[in-house]
Amino acid sequence: MEVSNLFDDVKRMNKRQFIFQVLSFGMIVSSALMIWKGLMVVTGSESPIVVVLSGSMEPAFHRGDLLFLTNYPEEPVRVGEIVVFKVEGRDIPIVHRVLKLHEKKNGTVKFLTKGDNNSVDDRGLYAPGQLWLTKDDVVGRARGFLPYVGMVTILMNEYPKFKYAVLACLGIYVLVHRE
Amino acid sequence: MHSILQRGNSILAYALSVLACLTFICFASTVLLNYVTDAKMNTVKVVVKNVPDYSASRERNDLGFLTFDLTTNLTGLFNWNVKQLFLYLTAEYKTENNELNQVVLWDKIILRGENAVLDFKNMNTKYYFWDDGNGLIANKNITLTLSYNIIPNAGLLPNIFAKGRHSFKFPMEYTTTRM
Structure with missing residues (x-):
């Protein structure tokens, strides 16, 4: 479709049609938000889908792979599981495997993690003075894996102009396009 | 006539949906498989020391040393969806301090x-077998188990215990x- 045609479409719309387009655009945005929030409720995790950003779990996970997380409080953390955790002072959550775990009688648990591709455990990555992770640090446990799909978000984050261009194109297309 | 843009768009959309469909079939064809297998293990030499743990609290903790035998055949676990x-x-063991300890x-x-x-x-x-305290000396029941985490091309990430423990x-x- 050529640009002049696009705007012809807009010109031919009357007020009602224009409002309808804006509303359907709003529907798309709000249903995306609902799906995300719904996933948060179902999985119990504050971030049910994460993109792997580093190579510390290679060759299992590469940069740009997608992980599906759950975080049910009744499921205990165990050694060998892949957890996604947040460390104070770091914005980006880390995806690593549990190496050691100690659980007290009252249920409090502390554990140490390590990346498969790293030669040492994660004590150097934790906040200064922090020796163990607890359940509060955990964002989720990895349950499902999908390769490559996250590459799109990595591209968008690394080239913000590309992100805004894509968003603008999509927005204009939805507003202008008539079915 | 269809423009190049339209042709490209429909080729891309079709290719993506074929890929998504194949990925789903790959996942669905292996999701119900049973991945349990046998493993034989044994400890050879077992000693325990009491030394300061400079990687953690600097207190004197129990540090176990052991050598082990392990025989297993995991060839049968591999299929097209096991990367x-x-x-x-x-x-795994119990101490006075902790109800459950797991050390890889x-x-x-x-x-x-x-x-x-x-x-x-x-x-x-x-890895070092550090206890969280002094719970290794004279501990009568330490259980060794072999587990594996299956990393698929796309799908679930199960953690499975092999049959057989020591x-x-x-x-x-x-x-x-000194040893």
Whole structure:
């Protein structure tokens, strides 16, 4: 479709049609938000889908792979599981495997993690003075894996102009396009 | 006539939906498989020391040393949706301090196509066997288990215990000589 045609479409719309387009655009945005929030409720995790950003779990996970997380409080953390955790002072959550775990009688648990591709455990990555992770640090446990799909978000984050261009194109297309 | 843009768009959309469909079939064809297998393990030499743990609290903690035998054949676990196995040997035990302790002593990554018939004799552990206190000396029931985390091309990430375990006890006295 050529640009002049696009705007012809807009010109031919009357007020009602224009409002309808804006509303359907709003529907798309709000249903995306609902799906995300719904996933948060179902999985119990504050971030049910994460993109792997580093190579510390290679060759299992590469940069740009997608992980599906759950975080049910009744499921205990165990050694060998892949957890996604947040460390104070770091914005980006880390995806690593549990190496050691100690659980007290009252249920409090502390554990140490390590990346498969790293030669040492994660004590150097934790906040200064922090020796163990607890359940509060955990964002989720990895349950499902999908390769490559996250590459799109990595591209968008690394080239913000590309992100805004894509968003603008999509927005204009939805507003202008008539079915 | 269709423009180049329209043709490109429909080729891309079709290719993506075929890929998504194939990925789903790959996942669905293996989701119900049973991945349990047998493993035989044994400890050879077991000693315990009481030394300061400079990597953590700097207090004197129990540090176990052991060598182990391991025989297993994991060839049958591999199929078209198994990219990698992450094997790990866990020591599980109970102490006065903690109701449950799990320490990974050794791990190994096996990619598809690599040798999956393992027969190790008198292997050293890969990680230190630090206890969270002084619970190893004279501990009568330490259980060794072999588990594996299956990394698929796309799909679930199960952690599975191999059948077969080995229990051993630590000596009543600390070893003070260098080994």
